[in-house]
Amino acid sequence: MTAAAGPLLELAGIRAGYGDFQALFDISLEVRAGEIVTLIGANGAGKTTTLRVISGSLRATAGTVRFDGHDITQLPAHAIPERGISHVPEGRQLFPHMTVEENLDLGAYNRRSRPRARAALDDQLALFPRLKERRRQLAGTLSGGEQQMVAIARGLMAAPRLLLLDEPSLGLSPKITEEVFARVQDIGKRGVTVLIVEQNVVDGLSISDRGYVIENGRVVMHGAAAALLRDDKIRAAYLGL
Ligand SMILES: Nc1ncnc2c1ncn2[C@@H]1O[C@H](COP(=O)(O)OP(=O)(O)OP(=O)(O)O)[C@@H](O)[C@H]1O
Numbered sequence: 001m002t003a004a005a006g007p008l009l010e011l012a013g014i015r016a017g018y019g020d021f022q023a024l025f026d027i028s029l030e031v032r033a034g035e036i037v038t039l040i041g042a043n044g045a046g047k048t049t050t051l052r053v054i055s056g057s058l059r060a061t062a063g064t065v066r067f068d069g070h071d072i073t074q075l076p077a078h079a080i081p082e083r084g085i086s087h088v089p090e091g092r093q094l095f096p097h098m099t100v101e102e103n104l105d106l107g108a109y110n111r112r113s114r115p116r117a118r119a120a121l122d123d124q125l126a127l128f129p130r131l132k133e134r135r136r137q138l139a140g141t142l143s144g145g146e147q148q149m150v151a152i153a154r155g156l157m158a159a160p161r162l163l164l165l166d167e168p169s170l171g172l173s174p175k176i177t178e179e180v181f182a183r184v185q186d187i188g189k190r191g192v193t194v195l196i197v198e199q200n201v202v203d204g205l206s207i208s209d210r211g212y213v214i215e216n217g218r219v220v221m222h223g224a225a226a227a228l229l230r231d232d233k234i235r236a237a238y239l240g241l
């Protein structure tokens with residue numbers, strides 16, 4: 001249940017960086033319950049850094065992150081999944097010498113999700129039938145697309161209300177990207193709110209309600225996904241049109 005009528009996730013004036021380097025300059029954005037929202041931006045724009053701040057693996061130096069009406073800005077990273085936020089990192093980061101099933105089981109480690117781990121595994125294998133066939137295969141021997149599916153399914157094992165996806169299409173063929181994005185839409189239909197980072201602007205916006213464009217650590221544009229897809233500046237900068 002949402003504690004407040006406001007957005008599920010709200011970033012206000014977030015600054016963050018690495019050592020002396022400031023990567024984010026007053027990032028403000030919101031994601032409402034039930035939405036799929038995409039962050040668009042070139043390499044190094046600050047997309048991954050934004051997700052790291054939300055999931056507590058990088059501390060903001062200014063600003064606030066609110067989730068479900070609560071200020072979570074200072075919570076340690078391990079407390080974030082308990083609140084219902086699951087981060088599927090850039091590059092998947094699976095355990096290659098463990099099976100698909102073992103990788104998935106590791107996703108259900110928090111107190112909220114552990115009691116339901118068995119049922120959650122069945123849910124994920126139903127969502128990703130390819131993984132069902134390969135449940136005993138070592139993750140390192142899967143194709144790139146299958147590995148991405150394991151990474152997403154592992155994130156879902158934590159029973160999140162908000163799923164953060166960092167470049168799920170990275171290195172995948174257009175056909176497999178389409179399949180992965182279709183599953184992200186299914187996840188949205190199951191009631192999970194999704195914040196997705198994508199360089200694949202057309203596919204990302206096509207499954208999204210809204211989008212934010214980040215350049216050099218700043219939000220420079222945001223709006224309905226359909227409007228962004230039609231926008232001349234977006235088309236010139238990100239679609240080469
Ligand atoms: N661990 C780190 N240490 C120092 N600088 C970092 C670190 N991670 C990222 N940066 C810098 O912060 C800036 C933003 O990086 P970030 O990874 O957020 O970009 P991104 O938008 O996710 O890019 P990409 O599309 O290439 O993944 C970049 O200039 C990057 O070099």
Ligand SMILES: [Mg+2]
Pocket residue numbers: 047048049090166
């Ligand atoms: Mg990144």
